[in-house]
């Protein structure tokens with residue numbers, strides 16, 4: 001489910017639909033189907049240019065799409081939509097009868113169009129196959145820009161029912177230029193993009209997390225509690241981590257890093273005090289706001305990080321908050337002592353530990369019971385694994401906590417398209433004997 005800002009959504013829809021106003025004037029010979037196909041090609045270029053724009057992580061992206069995490073979800077679906085547009089453009093003959101034969105350049109442009117189509121098709125399949133390791137996916141994802149470039153060249157040089165200098169031609173070309181600029185920007189080395197220099201000041205293992213304090217070498221980041229930044233260590237690609245503790249007087253911040261894959265395991269093993277890194281950001285709209293009601297914060301595993309920042313930030317005049325920290329066991333719980341100390345001195349913060357080893361699986365009803373909260377006037381904020389989020393969202397919805405009263409941080413930049421969920425649904429619906437299903441689940 002997407003929670004993208006309606007402004008970004010609306011502007012995107014308008015940008016894609018606007019060329020329709022120029023189409024009637026181009027339909028001289030009643031070649032409606034071919035003209036529709038031409039429009040599909042244009043729509044795909046506009047959508048892809050916006051996709052490239054989102055991947056720059058420029059400030060307006062945050063504002064337009066309601067946070068970078070939502071921007072990325074939108075980026076994925078818009079990319080898939082643009083693929084659909086291209087497929088229609090390729091399937092429905094776009095050749096208009098009155099235009100005559102093609103010259104050599106126009107034939108070459110046609111070949112570029114084919115190249116762009118097949119390249120993008122392969123890359124979109126790779127993108128939605130979430131089992132492909134992230135670093136491989138990221139590498140192949142970069143190629144998208146090249147195929148966009150091929151698509152833009154196809155558009156500029158192909159024989160079409162209007163000139164590049166006509167209003168519709170200029171409009172579409174402007175999006176091509178925007179897309180190419182954004183793609184080129186993403187290719188720049190990290191040091192040439194706006195980022196702040198930091199150095200590792202101290203490290204500490206807490207539960208299953210490595211807490212890293214970072215000191216600014218120049219101007220520090222300006223930050224709001226709950227935001228995250230992309231950290232690039234020397235020779236590594238940027239990885240997003242939440243700032244789990246606000247800047248201190250010298251501008252130091254803290255990131256709390258769980259061992260989730262190759263890169264984070266390497267950090268746990270080798271990160272040295274004095275290592276240099278750059279931080280890009282901060283990003284994100286996962287912030288707490290006073291509404292006059294009760295707040296329920298649920299952090300699962302390393303999903304506790306934004307709530308650590310919120311807890312540090314909670315002032316005596318703020319709304320009261322219950323923080324439920326869901327952990328496998330207390331021994332694995334990161335920053336537990338710090339949270340207990342904060343709850344002891346902050347009158348508006350109540351801490352509850354839910355350990356799955358002793359308390360079983362956390363669900364909406366059990367959380368409402370341990371916090372002694374009624375669902376009326378309750379705002380729930382969650383950060384943690386996606387499956388848990390979906391289960392809690394459904395559970396809280398049954399209790400009347402719906403829509404924007406259940407907010408969450410998207411902790412995965414690369415999300416699937418629900419294929420696994422769809423497969424599970426099919427699997428559970430089709431008439432396979434229960435015994436075989438049970439075996440398959442094992």
Ligand SMILES: Cc1cc2nc3c(=O)[nH]c(=O)nc-3n(C[C@H](O)[C@H](O)[C@H](O)COP(=O)(O)OP(=O)(O)OC[C@H]3O[C@@H](n4cnc5c(N)ncnc54)[C@H](O)[C@@H]3O)c2cc1C
Pocket residue numbers: 069133134135228237238239240241242243256257258259260261262263264265302305410411412413414
């Ligand atoms: C908004 C946000 C906030 C986050 N905050 C924290 C935090 O406070 N603490 C924490 O431990 N983790 C946090 N994460 C998750 C963290 O970014 C990944 O765990 C980490 O990048 C994994 O890298 P890896 O190579 O070790 O693991 P891999 O096994 O390579 O990847 C595991 C998963 O992490 C994601 N990932 C991997 N590399 C990148 C990358 N370069 N950029 C973006 N995503 C990537 C992918 O979804 C991948 O499937 C956050 C993620 C997001 C999106």
